[in-house]
Amino acid sequence: MATKSGNATQSELDYDVLIIGGGPAGLSIALQLGRSLRSVLVCDDNEPRNGPAAEAHGYLTRDGIDPQELRRLGREEVTGYGGEFRDAQVTNIATAQDRFTSTLDAGETVTSRKVVLATGISDVLPDTDGFEELWGNGVYHCPYCHGYEVRNEPLGVLVTNEHMIEYAKLIYNLNDDLVVFTNGQDIFDKKTRSAFVERGIEIEDKPINALNGSNGLESVSLTDGREIARHALFYPPPMTQHSKLAEKLGLQVNAAGLVEAGQSEHGIGFTSIDGLFVAGDASDASVLSIPSAVADGHNVGATINMELSQEVFENG
Numbered sequence: 001m002a003t004k005s006g007n008a009t010q011s012e013l014d015y016d017v018l019i020i021g022g023g024p025a026g027l028s029i030a031l032q033l034g035r036s037l038r039s040v041l042v043c044d045d046n047e048p049r050n051g052p053a054a055e056a057h058g059y060l061t062r063d064g065i066d067p068q069e070l071r072r073l074g075r076e077e078v079t080g081y082g083g084e085f086r087d088a089q090v091t092n093i094a095t096a097q098d099r100f101t102s103t104l105d106a107g108e109t110v111t112s113r114k115v116v117l118a119t120g121i122s123d124v125l126p127d128t129d130g131f132e133e134l135w136g137n138g139v140y141h142c143p144y145c146h147g148y149e150v151r152n153e154p155l156g157v158l159v160t161n162e163h164m165i166e167y168a169k170l171i172y173n174l175n176d177d178l179v180v181f182t183n184g185q186d187i188f189d190k191k192t193r194s195a196f197v198e199r200g201i202e203i204e205d206k207p208i209n210a211l212n213g214s215n216g217l218e219s220v221s222l223t224d225g226r227e228i229a230r231h232a233l234f235y236p237p238p239m240t241q242h243s244k245l246a247e248k249l250g251l252q253v254n255a256a257g258l259v260e261a262g263q264s265e266h267g268i269g270f271t272s273i274d275g276l277f278v279a280g281d282a283s284d285a286s287v288l289s290i291p292s293a294v295a296d297g298h299n300v301g302a303t304i305n306m307e308l309s310q311e312v313f314e315n316g
Contacts, residue, residue: 014111015039017304018102020090020245021118023048024290025280027074028297029116029304034081036305041110042078043086043102049120049242049281050290052136057145059290070290093245093276098311100275113275113311114304118297119243120281121257121288126158126183126237130211138217139233144289146232147174153231156220158208160185164236165192168201171234176200179228181220183208204228241282249273258284267303269296277304 017033019026022044030040050056050067057063062070075085092103093115100115123141125131131139140146147170156179157164157171165187172178180196182188184207188196196203206222211233213219219227239257246253251271252260261283262270268285269277279300281288286296 013108015041015084016112016308017041017114017116018043018090018100018110018112019116019118020102020243021116021120021280021282022046022071022075022085023118023120023280023293024070024074025120025282025286025293025297025300026116026118027071027078028294029118029279029301030078030083031074031081032298032301033305034078034083036301038305038308040078040083041086041112042083043088043090043104043110045089046087047242049122050136053145054137055149056290057148059294090243090245093249095273095275098275113308114277115275116269116277116279116300116304117243117245117259117271117282118278118280119241119245121239122242123237124240126208126235128208128211130213134211134213134217134233137215138213138231139211139235141234141236142289143170143174143234147171147234150232151175153177154229155179156181156228156230156233158183158233158235159187162187167234167236168196172199172201178202179204179220179230181208181228181233184223243282246278246282249276251278254284256284258282261285266306267299269300269303275307 016038017040019029019042022042030042033040055064056067089105090102091105094101099111102110151174154177155175157168158181159168168180179202181204206224209223210221219229221227246259259278259282261278269279271278279296280286280293286292
């Protein structure tokens with residue numbers, strides 16, 4: 001491949017931008033940069049956060065699309081502008097002068113002028129029988145992504161700290177046939193508990209023993225032997241960075257597990273390392289949804305293109 005990088009001719013494994021992560025944010029960045037005549041390599045490990053889900057919702061013109069189909073269409077568009085893909089993990093990133101050298105899990109190295117972490121996050125699920133098996137198929141984290149489809153079903157919400165009480169009110173908006181499970185945690189003060197009970201919301205304080213169902217959630221088993229029939233359970237789990245790269249690079253990660261992203265008059269997505277950007281779910285600047293990831297990727301891509309343009313113009 002011989003593509004333009006300032007006045008230099010690139011070797012086969014040298015790119016303007018390496019994007020780590022091929023989800024909605026990474027693909028959006030690649031599209032923006034491809035249309036800006038930048039050479040781009042996207043490395044992806046094919047372990048998307050929404051992999052268990054059969055449908056993605058809330059993305060205009062693509063509501064209800066299979067997430068894998070969305071990724072396929074995105075790859076097709078990016079490839080049309082010269083973008084390249086590797087199904088690989090990036091295990092290390094080193095900096096030297098104006099270049100990053102990134103090592104892939106197969107041992108080969110890639111050099112680039114900029115690097116983007118669009119690596120996403122991973123959900124930390126409870127160690128409860130049936131929870132992982134039903135995640136994305138009866139157990140959900142996002143009422144905007146999956147709430148409409150279960151709006152007429154008996155619902156449950158798992159509330160394990162006081163910050164989730166407002167989240168439970170979102171689920172009540174979907175159906176007043178709602179059970180709040182505290183999993184044995186002392187969450188509700190007297191006033192808040194009364195407000196929920198007055199609205200016909202049942203609060204179950206016994207710990208959860210298991211989630212049951214062969215093709216979707218059917219019931220929640222409690223440690224006292226009772227089974228509560230529910231057809232959907234909502235729970236916003238703790239999160240961690242999907243990739244270890246942020247930790248290896250010493251980037252600031254907040255209490256929610258997200259990389260702290262900076263912004264300036266020139267754009268967004270900056271990290272504490274010059275030339276290294278973060279976008280999408282991995283970033284604290286993006287809401288956790290496909291439309292937000294795409295929008296964040298679009299803006300980060302424009303920021304990177306502006307930096308590259310300024311560097312070429314000023315350095316000749």
